[in-house]
Amino acid sequence: MVISPDLEPCILVIFGATGDLTQRKLYPALANLATKGFLPDRFAVVAVGRRSKTDSIVREEARHAAGFSANTVDIKARDRFLKRLHYFQMDFDNREAYQGLRAFLAQLDDAYQTQGNRIFFLAVAPQYFGTIAKDLHFHGMATNVGAWQRVVVEKPFGNDLTSARQLNTQLTKTFGEQRVYRIDHYLGKEMLQNLMVVRFANTLFEPLWNSRYIEEVQITVSETVGVGSRGPYYEAAGALRDMVQNHMLQLLTLIAMEPPVALDADSVRDEKVKVLRSLRPLTKAAVTEQVVRGQYGPGSIDGETVLGYRQEERVDPASNTDTYVALELYIDNFRWSGVPFYLRTGKRLPVRSAEIVIRFREQPGVLYFAQKHNTLGPNLLVIKIQPEEGIFLQFNARKPGTQHTITPVTMDYCQNCLEGLDSPEAYERLLADVMRGDSTLFTRWDEVEYAWDFVDKISHVWEEMETEIDIYSAGSWGPRAAERLLARNGHRWLLPFQCLLSDRPIPLNEESKIREGIRR
Numbered sequence: 211m212v213i214s215p216d217l218e219p220c221i222l223v224i225f226g227a228t229g230d231l232t233q234r235k236l237y238p239a240l241a242n243l244a245t246k247g248f249l250p251d252r253f254a255v256v257a258v259g260r261r262s263k264t265d266s267i268v269r270e271e272a273r274h275a276a277g278f279s280a281n282t283v284d285i286k287a288r289d290r291f292l293k294r295l296h297y298f299q300m301d302f303d304n305r306e307a308y309q310g311l312r313a314f315l316a317q318l319d320d321a322y323q324t325q326g327n328r329i330f331f332l333a334v335a336p337q338y339f340g341t342i343a344k345d346l347h348f349h350g351m352a353t354n355v356g357a358w359q360r361v362v363v364e365k366p367f368g369n370d371l372t373s374a375r376q377l378n379t380q381l382t383k384t385f386g387e388q389r390v391y392r393i394d395h396y397l398g399k400e401m402l403q404n405l406m407v408v409r410f411a412n413t414l415f416e417p418l419w420n421s422r423y424i425e426e427v428q429i430t431v432s433e434t435v436g437v438g439s440r441g442p443y444y445e446a447a448g449a450l451r452d453m454v455q456n457h458m459l460q461l462l463t464l465i466a467m468e469p470p471v472a473l474d475a476d477s478v479r480d481e482k483v484k485v486l487r488s489l490r491p492l493t494k495a496a497v498t499e500q501v502v503r504g505q506y507g508p509g510s511i512d513g514e515t516v517l518g519y520r521q522e523e524r525v526d527p528a529s530n531t532d533t534y535v536a537l538e539l540y541i542d543n544f545r546w547s548g549v550p551f552y553l554r555t556g557k558r559l560p561v562r563s564a565e566i567v568i569r570f571r572e573q574p575g576v577l578y579f580a581q582k583h584n585t586l587g588p589n590l591l592v593i594k595i596q597p598e599e600g601i602f603l604q605f606n607a608r609k610p611g612t613q614h615t616i617t618p619v620t621m622d623y624c625q626n627c628l629e630g631l632d633s634p635e636a637y638e639r640l641l642a643d644v645m646r647g648d649s650t651l652f653t654r655w656d657e658v659e660y661a662w663d664f665v666d667k668i669s670h671v672w673e674e675m676e677t678e679i680d681i682y683s684a685g686s687w688g689p690r691a692a693e694r695l696l697a698r699n700g701h702r703w704l705l706p707f708q709c710l711l712s713d714r715p716i717p718l719n720e721e722s723k724i725r726e727g728i729r730r
């Protein structure tokens with residue numbers, strides 16, 4: 211492996227190594243990092259699990275898992291990583307077993323000269339966070355003296371503010387806030403990192419980035435998948451806790467934050483927290499008016515018939531869990547006063563897409579705007595997060611060859627279409643950042659706390675009201691109420707860019723048909 215100068219030697223210890231996250235995300239990410247030469251030269255990985263396995267079995271699993279990478283993996287580099295992958299069997303609840311782990315890691319320190327630096331990746335259910343952290347501490351594996359030890363945790367980080375606080379106390383007691391890396395994998399996505407650059411490195415956008423020039427902001431994360439085999443988790447979470455509390459609010463903070471004083475982790479996160487603090491709290495009446503929830507019923511996607519949520523495996527047949535949420539939010543600060551931020555996310559929608567649309571205000575209704583025959587469109591800036599990554603800009607120009615007809619035209623930058631570019635996957639970037647000790651792309655505790663507080667208020671109102679959830683057909687754009695949410699402000703959801711690229715028919719509701727016209 212190529213020596214990466216800013217990466218210190220370390221051992222990555224993955225608890226829960228046989229789980230889905232390790233197989234689908236972590237092993238492919240490690241294979242990609244090896245391919246790009248972004249692993250430290252003195253490095254090893256220890257997969258920790260309960261089952262009895264040998265190093266060679268685990269290496270075979272990782273070799274197979276590396277095939278999930280969307281990028282080109284160099285076989286030689288991958289094999290060099292596999293050689294450094296070891297297995298350690300233990301029961302996380304068994305205190306004695308940590309003694310064995312400690313000795314094993316010390317042996318590897320000698321073999322790979324990793325100097326006692328450790329990353330503990332807890333790819334396990336949150337109820338184990340506390341036990342693992344406590345026992346690592348008890349056995350002197352997280353002292354942070356003479357070497358560093360960091361801990362990485364995945365969502366769900368609690369199920370509400372109270373449970374999140376408990377988890378946090380358990381982790382920070384051992385590691386301290388500075389050494390806790392809470393993953394929100396959306397922050398590892400390429401365009402989210404690009405978002406700050408686009409905003410703060412261009413004269414073009416920043417002066418217009420406020421309520422004087424922006425009419426509305428839309429954030430859409432739509433998925434075609436259903437709940438799959440995650441019924442029990444999802445029943446307790448729903449789209450609000452699964453997507454809005456974390457990914458959606460993170461997108462919102464990056465769009466709305468002020469320029470940070472510096473690019474270090476705390477300066478950036480200080481600004482993100484200010485956005486969360488400025489979110490207008492939703493009263494009971496506001497939840498009823500400004501939040502729409504829905505659940506997918508049976509339907510069809512891509513010509514395939516799919517089950518409704520209530521028919522899914524290990525889901526209550528009378529479940530009231532939300533698989534779709536749309537919200538109209540306001541940020542009560544100087545920059546954003548009065549600008550609606552519309553957020554929507556749902557499963558079993560017609561396309562997989564994540565994007566942010568900034569719609570600028572229109573020019574005064576004179577000159578070209580006063581001419582009836584013109585079909586002027588709004589100025590739109592679309593940040594395409596996935597599957598296509600890039601930026602799309604729409605503005606008005608004269609239609610060539612005509613006398614005075616004005617028409618919307620577009621400029622479209624597709625970042626992941628650039629030839630030879632293997633856009634790093636989210637976990638690749640995030641793992642590299644933990645190794646570097648850069649926590650900018652991880653959520654700080656106060657971000658998590660404000661986000662839970664905001665979301666808890668909504669779920670409490672839902673619980674109190676006990677109203678029947680709106681059922682939408684799988685493959686549609688969600689409940690009609692989500693269209694009405696925007697319509698009363700004279701706005702409408704913009705059809706995700708992905709629909710325009712698709713060669714299959716995408717269901718269009720009346721609103722979207724109009725939008726398609728605008729967007730082309």
Ligand code: BG6
Nearest residue numbers: 365395433435452453457564596
């Ligand atoms: C996860 C949610 O955090 O994000 C899933 O738990 C969701 O329910 C997933 O499907 C979406 O991530 P991505 O990267 O596929 O958009």
